[in-house]
Amino acid sequence: MAQPNPTGLFELFNEIGIINQLARARMEARLPDGLITPHFSVLNHLIRVGDGTTPQRMASAFQVPKTSMTHTLKGLVAHNLVDIRPNPEDGRSKTVWITEAGRQLRNDVIAALGADFGILLQHLNVEKLLEIKPVLTELRIVMDENR
Amino acid sequence: MAQPNPTGLFELFNEIGIINQLARARMEARLPDGLITPHFSVLNHLIRVGDGTTPQRMASAFQVPKTSMTHTLKGLVAHNLVDIRPNPEDGRSKTVWITEAGRQLRNDVIAALGADFGILLQHLNVEKLLEIKPVLTELRIVMDENR
DNA sequence: CTTGATTGGTGCGATATCGAACTATATGGG
DNA sequence: CCCATATAGTTCGATATCGCACCAATCAAG
Numbered sequence: 272m273a274q275p276n277p278t279g280l281f282e283l284f285n286e287i288g289i290i291n292q293l294a295r296a297r298m299e300a301r302l303p304d305g306l307i308t309p310h311f312s313v314l315n316h317l318i319r320v321g322d323g324t325t326p327q328r329m330a331s332a333f334q335v336p337k338t339s340m341t342h343t344l345k346g347l348v349a350h351n352l353v354d355i356r357p358n359p360e361d362g363r364s365k366t367v368w369i370t371e372a373g374r375q376l377r378n379d380v381i382a383a384l385g386a387d388f389g390i391l392l393q394h395l396n397v398e399k400l401l402e403i404k405p406v407l408t409e410l411r412i413v414m415d416e417n418r
Numbered sequence: 419m420a421q422p423n424p425t426g427l428f429e430l431f432n433e434i435g436i437i438n439q440l441a442r443a444r445m446e447a448r449l450p451d452g453l454i455t456p457h458f459s460v461l462n463h464l465i466r467v468g469d470g471t472t473p474q475r476m477a478s479a480f481q482v483p484k485t486s487m488t489h490t491l492k493g494l495v496a497h498n499l500v501d502i503r504p505n506p507e508d509g510r511s512k513t514v515w516i517t518e519a520g521r522q523l524r525n526d527v528i529a530a531l532g533a534d535f536g537i538l539l540q541h542l543n544v545e546k547l548l549e550i551k552p553v554l555t556e557l558r559i560v561m562d563e564n565r
Numbered sequence: 566c567t568t569g570a571t572t573g574g575t576g577c578g579a580t581a582t583c584g585a586a587c588t589a590t591a592t593g594g595g
Numbered sequence: 596c597c598c599a600t601a602t603a604g605t606t607c608g609a610t611a612t613c614g615c616a617c618c619a620a621t622c623a624a625g
Binding site for chain 1 (some may be wrong): 580581582583584585588589591595
C-alpha cells in the first residue's frame with residue numbers, strides 16, 4: 272500500500288468489519304429487548320442532527336436502502352420512540368420526530384454505554400484514536416463519491 | 419475524547435458502520451450472483467491463513483456466531499468453492515478446504531477489485547491510511563478482550 | 566470405566582436486510 | 596394544461612443473521 276497496493280484495503284475493510292460486529296454486539300447488550308443497533312442509530316441521529324428530517328435522507332445518511340429504513344422506522348414507531356407525520360413540503364414524503372420516550376431511551380443507553388466505553392478508553396491510546404476519525408471520514412467520502 | 423469522552427467512540431463506530439456498508443456494496447458488485455461478502459471473506463481467509471482450519475475457528479476469527487458460519491459454508495459448498503471433511507483430530511469437528519474453483523474465484527475477484535480499489539487509492543492519503551490500520555487492530559483487540 | 570460438564574456443529578424459528586415491483590406525488594417540457 | 600419522467604415511500608419475496616435447543620464427541624474428576 273506504500274505504492275498503492277489494494278491488498279492493504281482488504282485487510283483494512285476486514286478489520287473494520289470485525290470492529291463493526293463487536294460494536295453492534297456491545298450496543299445491543301445495552302438495548303431493551305426488540306431494539307437493535309439501527310434503532311439506536313436513528314434515535315441518536317435525530318438528536319444530533321435534529322428531527323423533522325425525512326426517511327429518505329436518513330437512509331442516505333446511513334447508506335442503507337430505503338426499504339431497510341422503512342423497516343427500522345416501523346419498529347421505532349411500534350415502540351413509540353418516534354412519530355411519523357406528513358411532510359408539508361412534499362406530499363410523497365414524511366417527517367420523523369423523536370418522542371419524549373425516544374429521547375429518554377437514547378439518554379439512558381448513552382449513560383449505560385458511557386461507563387462501558389470508558390473502560391475501553393482506559394485501555395486505548397486515545398490520542399491515536401482521535402487521529403483516525405478524520406481519516407475514516409475521508410475514506411468514507413471518497414468511497415461515497417466514487418461508486 | 420481528549421479527556422476520554424465516550425461520545426467520540428459513538429461517532430467513530432458510526433463512521434465505521436457506514437464504511438462497512440459501502441465496502442460490502444462495492445465487494446458484492448464484483449461477486450457472482452448468489453455470493454456475498456462473507457463468502458468471499460472466507461475464501462480469502464482460507465488462502466491467507468491456510469485451509470484445513472475448522473468452522474468454529476473461522477467463526478471466532480470473524481466474530482460471528484457459529485450458526486452464521488454454518489450457513490455461509492453451506493453456500494460455499496453448494497457452489498463447490500470449498501470442501502468440508504471430517505477432522506481426524508476431533509470427531510465433533512470438521513475441516514474446511516478451498517477447492518481449485520474457489521481459488522480461481524478468489525483470484526478473479528481480487529483482480530477485479532484491485533482496479534476498483536486502485537482508483538480509490540488515487541484519491542486518498544495513502545500514508546495516513548497505512549497509519550490507521552494498527553490503531554484499528556488495537557481497538558479490535560481491546561474490544562475483544564473486554565467483553 | 567463412569568458420569569457430569571464442555572465443546573463443535575446443526576436444525577429451527579424469529580427477525581433483519583435488501584432488491585424488484587408498485588403507488589402516489591412532484592417536476593419539467595411541450 | 597398534459598404527459599413523460601423522476602422521486603418518496605411501501606409491499607412483497609428471497610435470503611442472511613442470530614439465539615435457542617439439540618446431538619454427538621470429548622474431557623475431567625473420581
